[in-house]
Amino acid sequence: MKIALVAEHTNPLPAHKGEPTCGESVHIAAVSRQLARLGHRVTVYARRGAANLPDRSRMGRGVNVEYLSAGPERPLAEHEQADHTGAFAAALSASVAEDTPDVLHAFGWTSGLAALSAARGDSGGAGRVPVVQTFHSLNISEQRSGLAPRPDRVRLEAAIAGRADTVVVNSADQRFELARMGVPRWRVSVVPFGVDTDQFSPEGGTTAEPWHGRRQDRTRIISVAPMSAGGADTLIETMTRLPDAELTVIAGPAPVELALDEDACRLELLAKEAGVNDRVTLTGPIERKELPRLLRSADIYVSAAPYDPYGGAVLEAMACGLPVVAKAVGSVTGAVLHGTTGLLLRHARPDTLARALRGLIGENTMRSAYGIAGADRAVSRFTWQRVAQETEQIYDRTLASQGGLPLAAGDDAH
Structure with a gap:
């Protein structure tokens, strides 16, 4: 099957050395490679977002990226x-007219507009090609x-969903x-x-950096969160209620120079004023090859994100055997099983988070049970091969x- 993945504002092959880090880039890079391993030919179409990008790049066997x-x-x-x-569409x-795929799969609403235009043959394009639309977020x-x-x-998301042949979302909440x-x-x-x-x-290995104390002295709490x-x-304020714990916050995927970043400086000042700066560490983005070692060196993963459309960091923590405490938003609701792999909270206020974390800090057996269940769930449900x-x-x-018949009600991939 010839598959066209349309990701207008995503580059699955970052200009810098290493793997992609933003959620959509990770998704497209992983799924395209796995689809190629299943025997399909995949082309990813992205907007040219830098002058040094070539017209076409090879991402792996059976996978190419075309920059428009x-x-x-x-x-x-x-x-x-x-x-x-409009220009991207x-x-x-024109590209689809030269090499017509069997299916167009768009990621995000602007990509959906472009895919629907290409599918119906605007601007000299191909005839009717089925369109699959993925919304990571609405x-x-x-x-x-x-x-x-x-x-x-x-309005546009509703219109695109109404015109696409199939819609894919990350969670039952989105459906x-x-x-x-x-x-x-x-x-x-629903495909997570x-x-x-x-x-x-x-x-695998662990690391002593960037923790301040010994693991037996303090419970180590870790989070991946944009500084802004x-x-x-919220996590820094939570630490004022947890005197026997320390926190490491890894910056989200955007590059951050901590010494120059206004949000990082503000957070460091907040930690100092709260009297927890000796137990709170902020890091810039971590190379993905180093992230598992850092996750395995912690005891609990926590998320206070107001909204998480991907849930990727939570899944990575679960896969490394960490119990998770998180606000029940976005794709996190489908990843974490409350009371089995961690705790889902309706609110992510400091007092609510501290109460949940204190319960886990004092229960080593429960933490271990959640961690084992989380790792098992990651392997059984969330591998990129299964996705x-x-x-x-x-x-x-x-x-x-x-051919004419609609799919049966309730028949989906979840």
Whole structure:
């Protein structure tokens, strides 16, 4: 099968050495490689976001990335992204006309607009090609978590979901939101985010850095959180209620120079004023090859993110055998089993987090049980191999449905 993955604002092959780190890049890089291993030919279409990018790059056997010119050759701010989707759609249509895929799979709403245009043959493109649309996040869900409303995006997401042949989301919550928009349940499949369980596992080395105390003296709590999103502030305040614990916060995927970053400086000042700076460490982004060692050196993973559309960091912590305490938002609700692999909280206030963490700090047996169950769940449900297999099944069913019969209600990959 020839598969076109459309990811307008994502680069699965970062310019710097190493693996991609942002959620969508990780997803596309992992799934495309796994689909190629299943025998498919995959092309990823992305907007040229830098002047030094070639027209075409090989990501692995059976996987190529094509960079299409559309707008300035630099990363775009969120408010700029839709401005150049028309040009991206035209370039995509031309590319698809030259090498027509069996299926177009779009990631994100702007990519969905471009894929739908290319599928119907605009700008000289191919004839009708089935479109699969993945929403990692919906603005209506973001609003329920307190993030900014985008009425234009809500309308477009509903329209794209209504026109795509199949819609894929990361969690059952997202499918519920689409049902509220009027999208039939039989057209929406749930396929979760994945984790590389060969790289992230309970077995392997640990590290003494960047911890301040010995493990037997303090419970080690770890989190991956953007410095600017509010979650790190909450965690630092939580530490004032946990005198026998220490916290390491790893910055999110965006590059951060801690000494120069305003948010990092603000958080360091907050920790000092709260009297916990000797028990709180902020790091910049960690190379993915080093992240498993750091996760395995901790005792508990915690997330206070207001919204988490991917849940990737939570899955990586579970795969390394850590119990998880997290706010029940986004894809985290499908990853963590409350009372089995960790604790899901309705609110992520400092007092609520501290209460949950104190319960785990005092229960070594429970922590171990949660960690074992989390690692088992990561291997049984969330490997990228399984994610790719479920994605392949969606393609097969979408192509079969073009023959006339809709999918049976409730029949999805979850």
